[in-house]
Amino acid sequence: MTFSLRLALRYLFSPNKGSFSSTASWLAIGGLSIGITALMLTASIIHGFQEVISEKLSSFEGQGRIQHMLGNQLDLSNPKLDSLIQSNSGSFSPFVRGVCMVRAGTHADGVLIEGVERLPKAISGDQNKGINPGEIVLGHGLANELEIQKGDKVYLQVFSSASSSAFSRRIKPVVVKYIFHSGLQEYDKTLAYIQLDDARDLFGFENNSVSGLIVNDDISAIRNKISYPYFFETWRDRHSLLFEWIALQRWPAYIMFGLIALVGIVNIIAAIAMIILEKSGQIGILMAQGTRRSELKRIFMIQGGFIGLMGGIIGGLFSMAIILIQLKFELLKIPAEIYFMDQIPFSFDFPVFGLILVITFIFCLAASWWPTKSVTTLNPAEALRYE
Amino acid sequence: MSWEKKVSKRFSESSRRQGWFSGLFSMIGMGVGCFAMIVSLSVMNGFETLVHNKLKGFEGDLRVMGQVSENDISELDGIETVMPFIERRGVIGEGNDQRVVSLKAVDVKKMTIFYNLPLRGLSPTIGEVAVGQDLAYRLGKDVGDEIMVYSPIDQSFGFGLPPKMRMIISGIFSTRVLDYDDRFVFLSLQDGKKLFKRKSGLDGIDIRVSPHVDVSSLRSKLVQYFGESVTIHSWEDLNRSLVDAMKMERLGTIVILSLIFLVAAFNLAAALALISIQKMKEVGILKVMGVPTKSIQKIMIQMGMNRAGKGAIYGFALGIFLVLLQNQFGWIPIPSDIYFIDALPMVLFPKDLFIVILISFMFIFTASFISGRKLAHTKIKDGLQWAK
Numbered sequence: 039m040t041f042s043l044r045l046a047l048r049y050l051f052s053p054n055k056g057s058f059s060s061t062a063s064w065l066a067i068g069g070l071s072i073g074i075t076a077l078m079l080t081a082s083i084i085h086g087f088q089e090v091i092s093e094k095l096s097s098f099e100g101q102g103r104i105q106h107m108l109g110n111q112l113d114l115s116n117p118k119l120d121s122l123i124q125s126n127s128g129s130f131s132p133f134v135r136g137v138c139m140v141r142a143g144t145h146a147d148g149v150l151i152e153g154v155e156r157l158p159k160a161i162s163g164d165q166n167k168g169i170n171p172g173e174i175v176l177g178h179g180l181a182n183e184l185e186i187q188k189g190d191k192v193y194l195q196v197f198s199s200a201s202s203s204a205f206s207r208r209i210k211p212v213v214v215k216y217i218f219h220s221g222l223q224e225y226d227k228t229l230a231y232i233q234l235d236d237a238r239d240l241f242g243f244e245n246n247s248v249s250g251l252i253v254n255d256d257i258s259a260i261r262n263k264i265s266y267p268y269f270f271e272t273w274r275d276r277h278s279l280l281f282e283w284i285a286l287q288r289w290p291a292y293i294m295f296g297l298i299a300l301v302g303i304v305n306i307i308a309a310i311a312m313i314i315l316e317k318s319g320q321i322g323i324l325m326a327q328g329t330r331r332s333e334l335k336r337i338f339m340i341q342g343g344f345i346g347l348m349g350g351i352i353g354g355l356f357s358m359a360i361i362l363i364q365l366k367f368e369l370l371k372i373p374a375e376i377y378f379m380d381q382i383p384f385s386f387d388f389p390v391f392g393l394i395l396v397i398t399f400i401f402c403l404a405a406s407w408w409p410t411k412s413v414t415t416l417n418p419a420e421a422l423r424y425e
Numbered sequence: 426m427s428w429e430k431k432v433s434k435r436f437s438e439s440s441r442r443q444g445w446f447s448g449l450f451s452m453i454g455m456g457v458g459c460f461a462m463i464v465s466l467s468v469m470n471g472f473e474t475l476v477h478n479k480l481k482g483f484e485g486d487l488r489v490m491g492q493v494s495e496n497d498i499s500e501l502d503g504i505e506t507v508m509p510f511i512e513r514r515g516v517i518g519e520g521n522d523q524r525v526v527s528l529k530a531v532d533v534k535k536m537t538i539f540y541n542l543p544l545r546g547l548s549p550t551i552g553e554v555a556v557g558q559d560l561a562y563r564l565g566k567d568v569g570d571e572i573m574v575y576s577p578i579d580q581s582f583g584f585g586l587p588p589k590m591r592m593i594i595s596g597i598f599s600t601r602v603l604d605y606d607d608r609f610v611f612l613s614l615q616d617g618k619k620l621f622k623r624k625s626g627l628d629g630i631d632i633r634v635s636p637h638v639d640v641s642s643l644r645s646k647l648v649q650y651f652g653e654s655v656t657i658h659s660w661e662d663l664n665r666s667l668v669d670a671m672k673m674e675r676l677g678t679i680v681i682l683s684l685i686f687l688v689a690a691f692n693l694a695a696a697l698a699l700i701s702i703q704k705m706k707e708v709g710i711l712k713v714m715g716v717p718t719k720s721i722q723k724i725m726i727q728m729g730m731n732r733a734g735k736g737a738i739y740g741f742a743l744g745i746f747l748v749l750l751q752n753q754f755g756w757i758p759i760p761s762d763i764y765f766i767d768a769l770p771m772v773l774f775p776k777d778l779f780i781v782i783l784i785s786f787m788f789i790f791t792a793s794f795i796s797g798r799k800l801a802h803t804k805i806k807d808g809l810q811w812a813k
Contacts, residue, residue: 308450
């Protein structure tokens with residue numbers, strides 16, 4: 039083993055400048071590391087995309103929500119709900135939800151109103167800030183559309199009532215307290231928060247009724263306790279189509295970037311084959327001196343393995359550097375209206391990174407094993423004839 | 426055939442016996458690169474064309490906003506049809522089940538000519554509306570059902586009710602592009618004028634340009650004609666971020682797939698390096714006979730082109746072949762509930778073919794140039810020193 043290793047290292051770090059075998063190896067290492075970088079960044083973006091979306095959705099919607107099966111109002115004094123709330127106090131917060139029109143001057147738009155006691159984490163940061171009566175918090179997409187700013191007065195207008203003939207019009211003036219910027223277009227353009235009692239008033243809810251309960255933590259314990267006519271839905275259930283779409287997008291991306299790595303691996307085959315070709319004279323001499331063929335083969339396998347290892351290390355470090363730079367400085371921006379977020383979402387997906395490295399390393403060993411077969415058919419006399 | 430070509434052929438032929446596979450591998454790399462690039466660009470083009478057509482079908486080619494009348498425009502050359510419209514945020518629904526939508530009042534007689542809407546049912550007449558399928562689904566309504574349409578913006582503050590009308594759904598359209606199926610409701614101009622009390626006159630006119638007329642030249646003609654009193658948008662302006670995103674994705678794909686070429690170029694460089702080592706002696710002899718450095722360089726580039734260029738052409742041809750097959754038979758399916766069609770769309774533009782060829786040959790040229798430079802600049806003494 040040490041003999042093969044020494045020769046392999048000699049071939050790689052040849053002291054004479056411009057040696058073919060070291061040039062070819064380093065070119066192969068370069069190619070492979072580009073391929074590995076591409077694959078790792080792909081994995082990182084896919085993971086990051088999922089992570090960003092999950093994080094944003096859950097911070098806006100809580101871990102899950104309890105609602106009535108038919109979309110009716112929930113009566114909080116109902117014994118079934120009451121006992122649930124008592125037993126898990128602190129992990130529920132009620133909300134009232136409804137659609138209404140928001141007007142500012144001649145501009146108007148539809149908006150999904152959520153009446154809450156405390157603003158979601160996505161908006162207020164960690165300190166669960168409350169919201170005062172007569173105030174509204176809305177997304178910057180909506181604010182742009184209505185051309186309003188913090189401190190402006192807007193009018194919420196609801197036109198629904200039990201019977202459409204008695205068209206009761208309810209108009210509520212509110213002051214814009216804060217404009218949030220989630221990066222998720224769906225929220226920035228359609229969602230607004232007001233105080234819970236304001237919302238009850240606006241949508242005509244009784245004092246003890248709500249649209250549902252937001253569950254903030256520990257879903258598993260609650261999930262089983264909920265029965266008809268209530269149902270529990272996590273944010274992941276709600277947006278399952280989105281996650282399906284991400285899962286579907288994943289494969290074409292992996293195939294495309296896998297091709298780069300594939301060409302890199304083809305490079306290794308070619309490099310080892312060419313090195314064997316170039317070294318056939320020396321192989322002939324070694325053979326004539328009685329070196330076993332298996333040992334000779336091992337030299338080149340080690341070389342292939344080294345290429346794989348270096349390619350993995352360089353590619354890995356390079357992609358880590360890119361990810362870190364992007365996370366720190368946010369250089370790569372994307373249009374938020376199309377992609378849900380405003381910058382390319384990198385994140386570290388270590389299991390997949392490890393898998394990529396292991397698989398490429400195995401492929402590298404296989405790729406270097408194949409051309410070494412020619413060593414077994416090499417005839418020392420032939421090889422040395424022209425030396 | 427120039428002599429350089431002949432020598433390059435000799436060089437590769439003599440090493441074919443042992444080194445044919447190194448050439449083969451350079452071919453594979455470039456071929457895979459070309460193939461991947463052709464296929465992915467054509468898929469992107471396919472989706473892009475699809476979306477463009479849908480958007481254009483929905484919005485026309487140009488939109489003139491301002492105080493204009495229909496007759497002013499339709500006389501101009503190069504205009505196929507025009508569609509006057511009034512657009513307003515409004516509410517549609519029944520009882521508690523209401524949605525905020527964009528009410529678009531248009532000249533309903535021309536609807537089928539102007540819009541390219543896949544419509545179930547009929548286009549609306551007076552007292553009728555056409556809604557998108559998502560909206561209809563959310564409201565639980567179908568063709569023939571009655572529905573209330575409100576325009577709360579036109580309600581004067583303090584007293585009065587918002588203008589409202591009971592209308593019948595005459596048709597349901599499904600564009601399946603952006604959120605249009607959830608957002609738009611078409612109604613007749615006459616009804617629109619009744620509903621939108623606080624609005625006077627048209628919002629603007631959508632224009633569909635006759636085929637084979639240049640949109641941008643027509644646009645400048647319109648600007649001249651109307652001056653500053655109107656604003657003119659193309660459908661690209663109206664969907665700027667989508668158009669930009671698609672352009673960006675395309676650039677990203679080209680850059681990233683060029684990495685395949687880069688990796689393949691590494692391979693080519695290694696293969697040529699092997700040949701230069703093997704042919705050192707021959708090059709020394711050639712130089713003794715007075716061959717200039719430039720010619721040696723040319724020989725190396727010729728060899729690179731022969732090997733990798735062939736691969737590029739094969740990959741290129743295979744890619745085009747696949748695109749043609751898919752267009753003919755539609756073998757590659759995609760889930761139609763997520764995308765809006767069931768076979769993968771592939772479209773190739775001559776521009777893309779040119780780009781792919783250009784990029785691949787640029788890489789081949791650079792790789793052969795760099796790896797050939799050392800050989801070309803070999804000193805005669807060094808070349809012949811190792812001659813055996």
